[in-house]
Amino acid sequence: MSAIPRVAVFASGGGSNFKALIEHQKTGKLRAQIVGLITDQPKAGALEFARAQKIANAVHAESDRKVREQNILATLQEWKPDWLVLAGFMRLLSPEFLNHFRDKIQECFRVVNIHPSLLPAFPGRDSYRQAFDHGVATTGVTVHFVSSGVDDGPIIAQAPLQILPHDTVDSLKARGLALEHIIYSATLERLWSEKWELRPTASGRRRLHWL
Numbered sequence: 001m002s003a004i005p006r007v008a009v010f011a012s013g014g015g016s017n018f019k020a021l022i023e024h025q026k027t028g029k030l031r032a033q034i035v036g037l038i039t040d041q042p043k044a045g046a047l048e049f050a051r052a053q054k055i056a057n058a059v060h061a062e063s064d065r066k067v068r069e070q071n072i073l074a075t076l077q078e079w080k081p082d083w084l085v086l087a088g089f090m091r092l093l094s095p096e097f098l099n100h101f102r103d104k105i106q107e108c109f110r111v112v113n114i115h116p117s118l119l120p121a122f123p124g125r126d127s128y129r130q131a132f133d134h135g136v137a138t139t140g141v142t143v144h145f146v147s148s149g150v151d152d153g154p155i156i157a158q159a160p161l162q163i164l165p166h167d168t169v170d171s172l173k174a175r176g177l178a179l180e181h182i183i184y185s186a187t188l189e190r191l192w193s194e195k196w197e198l199r200p201t202a203s204g205r206r207r208l209h210w211l
């Protein structure tokens with residue numbers, strides 16, 4: 001891997017996390033070379049932003065997963081990323097696809113995701129709403145390695161977010177996204193600049209240790 005990692009971002013939606021990553025990269029808070037944006041949504045806000053900023057981009061909206069992933073891999077062979085950063089990418093990646101990004105030392109994939117809850121609580125879609133409707137006092141955000149499961153894979157960092165008495169789902173989500181933007185870049189920067197390893201836990205999962 002090069003000293004400054006080459007990073008491809010995957011996004012399906014509005015792209016506020018993608019925008020924050022670009023902003024932090026420009027201001028030096030995130031040392032990374034963002035080589036391009038992959039999206040599965042031709043109308044994604046993230047795509048519009050990439051085009052406006054003249055960041056390399058590719059739309060892979062093929063409905064067949066195998067075909068879509070083959071085409072994404074072809075794009076990535078040109079961009080040669082060291083890491084994939086998922087920022088609101090609404091598709092599961094197959095084990096075959098992930099295997100192309102296997103980290104041989106740590107036995108994980110060099111694919112990272114941000115999820116808007118304190119995993120393992122509230123995986124899946126609409127997690128701010130899930131947390132709000134469940135009535136929990138505290139939710140949060142999680143940055144984790146991607147595995148072939150849904151919002152699974154070893155946790156890299158978590159940050160709590162209190163649900164306030166006057167909150168609505170929308171206000172909670174707005175504060176949550178602002179927190180995501182800070183945590184994502186800070187965690188990636190740490191992951192790429194510090195030493196870490198994944199150690200097995202008694203439950204058969206793995207815990208990240210900063211060395």
Ligand code: GRF
Nearest residue numbers: 013014015016017088114116
């Ligand atoms: C974020 O809440 C992210 O955690 C989740 O999808 C949302 C994407 O938002 N995976 P945006 O497109 O980055 O604004």
